[in-house]
Amino acid sequence: MEENRFDDVLRGLPRTFNDPPTPPLDEMWAVIEDKHFNPPASAPQWSRSRSLLPWLAAAATLVIGIGIGRNLSVDAPTPQAISQPVSPTTATSASQSEVVDAYRDETTQYLGQTAALLISLPAAGAPDLSDARFAGTASDLLVTTRLLMDSPAAQDPKLRGLLEDLELVLVQIARLRVERNKSDLDLIHQTVEQGDVMSRLNTAVVTNQSGE
Amino acid sequence: MAGRALYDTHAPRVYSLAYRLSGDAEKAREATQDTFIRAFSRLSQFRGDAAFSTWLHRIVVSVVSNSRRTDVRFGREVALDEAQSIAVMAPESDPDLKECIARSVERLSDAYRTTLIMHDIEGYTHAEIAEILGVPEGTSKSRLSAARAQMRQDLAAFRE
Numbered sequence: 001m002e003e004n005r006f007d008d009v010l011r012g013l014p015r016t017f018n019d020p021p022t023p024p025l026d027e028m029w030a031v032i033e034d035k036h037f038n039p040p041a042s043a044p045q046w047s048r049s050r051s052l053l054p055w056l057a058a059a060a061t062l063v064i065g066i067g068i069g070r071n072l073s074v075d076a077p078t079p080q081a082i083s084q085p086v087s088p089t090t091a092t093s094a095s096q097s098e099v100v101d102a103y104r105d106e107t108t109q110y111l112g113q114t115a116a117l118l119i120s121l122p123a124a125g126a127p128d129l130s131d132a133r134f135a136g137t138a139s140d141l142l143v144t145t146r147l148l149m150d151s152p153a154a155q156d157p158k159l160r161g162l163l164e165d166l167e168l169v170l171v172q173i174a175r176l177r178v179e180r181n182k183s184d185l186d187l188i189h190q191t192v193e194q195g196d197v198m199s200r201l202n203t204a205v206v207t208n209q210s211g212e
Numbered sequence: 213m214a215g216r217a218l219y220d221t222h223a224p225r226v227y228s229l230a231y232r233l234s235g236d237a238e239k240a241r242e243a244t245q246d247t248f249i250r251a252f253s254r255l256s257q258f259r260g261d262a263a264f265s266t267w268l269h270r271i272v273v274s275v276v277s278n279s280r281r282t283d284v285r286f287g288r289e290v291a292l293d294e295a296q297s298i299a300v301m302a303p304e305s306d307p308d309l310k311e312c313i314a315r316s317v318e319r320l321s322d323a324y325r326t327t328l329i330m331h332d333i334e335g336y337t338h339a340e341i342a343e344i345l346g347v348p349e350g351t352s353k354s355r356l357s358a359a360r361a362q363m364r365q366d367l368a369a370f371r372e
Contacts, residue, residue, distance in 0.1 A: 006363075006364050006367065009309070009313060009363075009367065010332055010360065013313070013332050013333045014332075014333050014334075014335075016310050016313055016314075017232070017313060017314060017317055017329075017333055018231055018232045018233075018234075018235045018314075018329075018333075020227065020228045020231035020232065020240065021231070021237060023223060023224055023227035023228070023240075023241075023244070024241060025219075025220070025223055025224070025227075027241075028223065028227070028241055028244055028245050028248075029216065029219055029223075031245045032219065032245050032248045032249055032252070033215075033216075035245075035249050036215075036248075036249045036252045036253065037215070037252075
């Protein structure tokens with residue numbers, strides 16, 4: 001084959017070699033949506049991959065959290081709102097419902113951020129366990145956790161229990177910065193699993209979002 | 213939903229690459245689905261140190277490559293002997309140039325084949341290929357050159 005002819009062959013490759021058909025975008029999306037965003041509630045995969053379902057649940061939580069975050073109004077409370085205790089004077093000047101709304105929004109945002117952190121944790125046994133990023137974020141969220149525990153947001157017993165468990169998990173993650181090893185990471189995953197933390201996080205986000 | 217918007221933006225090109233690499237609509241479809249499911253699951257691990265599209269294409273190349281390796285392992289791929297027959301094929305025994313080209317591409321090693329498909333067929337630049345495959349740009353260029361040389365040799369016997 002002559003050189004010029006070979007150049008023609010190369011130029012014609014996009015038409016002659018595995019020319020793709022129109023992609024079935026909707027069909028593929030239906031599968032992706034089903035597998036990723038709507039994981040089966042009772043998939044018996046624990047023995048094969050015990051940490052898979054919590055992370056899928058976390059992904060759903062993350063998506064919900066992102067959606068909520070985007071829908072927060074511009075006058076949503078700033079993070080400083082938590083760090084400032086509500087004095088009786090303030091409480092009397094603002095309506096009770098506004099205060100409740102502020103804490104609820106802040107709590108929802110916090111839960112979304114915590115879910116994002118938990119889903120981003122490497123799987124147990126992963127070669128690159130973590131880096132300082134996780135520990136730093138966990139430390140920041142730990143401060144918020146403790147502020148929320150001392151706030152009216154923790155009056156709900158279920159939420160308070162969740163905050164206490166998250167405090168434990170976040171403490172463990174924050175400690176990875178100084179004493180990181182595989183068993184620590186395994187312990188974190190065990191804590192998350194045994195405490196059903198991801199499922200409760202999901203529930204808490206939905207409950208907060210609906211204002212119940 | 214943000215996920216769907218992300219998908220709509222990138223899926224056509226991801227599918228196209230998957231189809232070019234696999235040559236099979238069903239495999240391309242599965243690879244595309246698998247790519248996005250993996251990407252969404254690991255979204256929080258995406259550090260933004262590369263373009264999101266680069267990250268997606270890195271995943272799809274890996275998915276298709278693994279699938280091809282599995283196919284070879286289980287004998288579902290065209291036998292190497294059959295592919296190699298192109299090199300000694302008498303021109304008159306198979307006058308179909310398109311078929312010869314396809315066999316010649318299939319005969320390339322995985323690295324050469326992927327580079328050739330990405331550059332000469334799908335139009336990626338060497339910089340993009342280098343980033344997606346995690347190799348230096350020079351490696352992408354040399355692989356393409358070697359792939360073309362091998363194809364030229366394969367098709368040398370072909371006469372119109």
